[in-house]
Amino acid sequence: MPLSILCHSFRDIDTYTTGFPRGDGQGHANIFRAVKHCLPGPYTFILTASKELPKQCIRNRTAAAKYAVRKNVGVRMPDDAICQAILDKTDAPLISTSVKCPKENEWLIDPVVIADMYGPEGLDFVVDGGVRVADPSTVVDMTVMPPKIIRQGKGPKLHWMVAEDDNESDAVHEANLIVASAT
Known part of the structure; x- marks a missing residue:
C-alpha cells in the first residue's frame, strides 16, 4: 500500500522532496506558483523524494525482490481542520495512506x-473525528510535464494539469500562461 506524507507547510514538502517544478526560463512553467493557490486542499502531489525522507516511506515489499525502491512520494497539505490541528501540534509531517x-x-x-x-x-491509534465522507484526494504526478492526474478525486482538474484523455499540447500552453500572468 503506497504511503504519503501529510505536511503542514511548504517547508515540510521542501524538506522531504526535491520540491515543485519552478520553471527554467526556457518556456517550462513555474508550477509552484499555481500549486500555492490550491494548497492546503484536496490534492496529493507525487514528487521526487529527497534523502531526508525515511526509507520506510519509499520501500515496497515485492515478491521479485526484497525491496523495490520508489524514488517518488505523494505529499498532501490537507485542508481538513482535524488534520491541520494535529500537524500544527506535532510540528512534523505524518505518514498516511488511504484505507479501503x-x-x-x-x-x-x-x-x-x-x-x-x-x-x-499494529495500528497505534486512531483519531476519532466521527464517520467521514469518502472523498479521496485528486492525485497528480508532478514528476512529468505537464503534470498528469493519476486519480481524479475531490480536487478539480486545473488548467495546468492533464488527464488521460487531454491533448497535452493544450495543457502545456495553458501552463505557460501561468508564467506570463504571474510575472
Missing part, C-alpha cells in the same frame, strides 16, 4: 471499524 476495506474494496470511513480491523495488525 480489503473485501468490499470500499473506503473505510468509520474510525471504530478502522481501529477494530487494523488494531490487531
Whole structure:
C-alpha cells in the first residue's frame, strides 16, 4: 500500500522532496506558483523524494525482490481542520495512506471499524473525528510535464494539469500562461 506524507507547510514538502517544478526560463512553467493557490486542499502531489525522507516511506515489499525502491512520494497539505490541528501540534509531517476495506474494496470511513480491523495488525491509534465522507484526494504526478492526474478525486482538474484523455499540447500552453500572468 503506497504511503504519503501529510505536511503542514511548504517547508515540510521542501524538506522531504526535491520540491515543485519552478520553471527554467526556457518556456517550462513555474508550477509552484499555481500549486500555492490550491494548497492546503484536496490534492496529493507525487514528487521526487529527497534523502531526508525515511526509507520506510519509499520501500515496497515485492515478491521479485526484497525491496523495490520508489524514488517518488505523494505529499498532501490537507485542508481538513482535524488534520491541520494535529500537524500544527506535532510540528512534523505524518505518514498516511488511504484505507479501503480489503473485501468490499470500499473506503473505510468509520474510525471504530478502522481501529477494530487494523488494531490487531499494529495500528497505534486512531483519531476519532466521527464517520467521514469518502472523498479521496485528486492525485497528480508532478514528476512529468505537464503534470498528469493519476486519480481524479475531490480536487478539480486545473488548467495546468492533464488527464488521460487531454491533448497535452493544450495543457502545456495553458501552463505557460501561468508564467506570463504571474510575472
